[in-house]
Amino acid sequence: MIIFRYLTREVLLTLSAVSAVLLVIIMSGRFIKYMAQAAQGLLDPSALLLIMAYRIPGFLQLILPLGLFLGVLLAYGRLYLESEITVLNASGVSQQRIFAYTSAPALLVAVVLAFLSFYLTPYGMRQVETILHEQDALTEFDTLVPGRFQSMKEGGRVTYVEEVSSDREQLQGVFVTETQVGAKSKTVDNKKISVLIAKSGQQVLHSDGSRYLVLEDGYRYDGQPGQADYRVVKYDTYAVLLPKPSVGLTVSDREAMSTTELMAGTHQRFKTEMHWRIAIPLLAFVVTLIAVPLAKVNPRQGRFLKLLPAIFLYMAYLALLIAMRDALDKGRVSNAVGMWPVHALFLCVGVVLLYWERLRYRLSKWRSVTAKDVAHA
Structure with a gap:
């Protein structure tokens, strides 16, 4: 239980720090864009803070999976660098058990993402849509x-x-x-x-x-x-x-729809949005499975050695999900298939990475046995 609390605390602290930095960066960029709109007279300056506040759930929905991924990589990378996980391994704590411990913060993040994806983000987008409609009525x-x-x-x-x-x-x-x-x-x-x-x-x-x-x-x-x-x-x-100013900011109708309305809708765009909302919480589990083995580094190599390849792997995962969403929109993939093939692919990648040491050991043992059989023959 002490090990579980220690690893969970390390992951959550790093996750919070990384997510806060990413949120500030993204919000700063958006706020500058909205400020430019207000400076041109296209937006009422008093509506800027409201728009930013209602957009925060949407930002967090995309930031938290990346924050969890980087949090596991950075937190466990430090523990490997300081030989703490090496001591745990010598005490009988395997990498699979470390992943089991990490599943708890991953579950917490998945629950938060589900709440954001299914309720809070659509609510925020509906409020932004209302504000933008009010801005369109201005002169x-x-x-x-x-x-x-x-x-x-x-x-x-x-x-x-x-x-x-x-x-x-x-x-x-x-x-x-x-x-x-x-x-x-x-x-x-x-x-x-x-x-x-x-x-x-x-x-x-x-x-x-x-x-x-x-x-x-x-x-x-x-x-x-x-x-x-x-x-x-x-x-x-x-x-x-007096012409009406064109705000130039739009909100997709399906992004602003509640989950109940999406489930009742028959249009393909609504079904695609439902698949996307389901994919966001699942993303937390899969990236955790990938991040735990990728966090293992040699103390002589440094904690950032595998960071860049890991980020590329995460971006490939996200890019394939976006491509699959586009394919669903265009009817190239059936709704029964959805985005599950992408999740299954990276789930297999995570399982292979997690059991790679054991697989390599068994493969080398099988090769040695085969070589002995050939020598006796």
């Missing part, structure tokens, strides 16, 4: 931030306001520039620029649902850079149609 006016130039239409429109009222109905110090490309050419020389400047503005909603930014007391400048034939118009009131 450029709703995402304006005072004192910041915001780009819309892939840089075709740039808007700046000095002040925005608390109810977001009134603007002060408005600057809008829009680039129009000629029909015959899209070169810089053929671009025309329109600049609107106004002291104030307000949002007006029409009965058909369209919204306009009504500018008051300002000027409009139309012209082409480098040319003198520009036009200046002074206006008392000027209306600009």
Whole structure:
């Protein structure tokens, strides 16, 4: 029991550290992407934290199997390097028993992954989908931030306001520039620029649902850079149609569906998603079976000798699962087969690695017996 607690603690501590680092890296990349969307006025900045919070279960669903795999490799690699497992082996604790001990944290991770895969991740994706739909209902006016130039239409429109009222109905110090490309050419020389400047503005909603930014007391400048034939118009009131910003972030409908809805669905995409959700918890057991024998290293070689090949093996496993999911989507593989051949393949790889020493011993013994028989003959 002491050995079991010790090995479990080492694996869980390393798993937690590795998963935390991977989660921070992935969330940082995603957050930068969302921040870029918000800076362009495509997302309401107040929705960023909510989106990130609801995406965490989906991130963990992919991180935890890798974290468990690396956790076993790093934790047991250190124990091999410090000859602790060598002492355990000399005390009668075989590699198979070490795997049995490691199955407990693997079971814990599999239960967490099942909860994430079957419930928490779909729930989070549904909430993200709701937030994105709310963002689609916003206009450029709703995402304006005072004192910041915001780009819309892939840089075709740039808007700046000095002040925005608390109810977001009134603007002060408005600057809008829009680039129009000629029909015959899209070169810089053929671009025309329109600049609107106004002291104030307000949002007006029409009965058909369209919204306009009504500018008051300002000027409009139309012209082409480098040319003198520009036009200046002074206006008392000027209306600009507010386009809806395209968020550019999508959520797959099957990812946001609950497990009960997937089981009741008849479309092949729903069945494929169900296979994928089942595959995630199974991944924890199979990678543990592979990681335990791969963690064995010679103290003279260092603990990172087998780390790179092991990661390649894990990536091959994940890549085959993704390829099988694509094949299921396209109907190339039947639902009865599903992703089980991939699991079976790497399960066999793990069993061979786990019993490799015993298999090699029996093979060498069989060869020696065969050689003696041949010599006597």
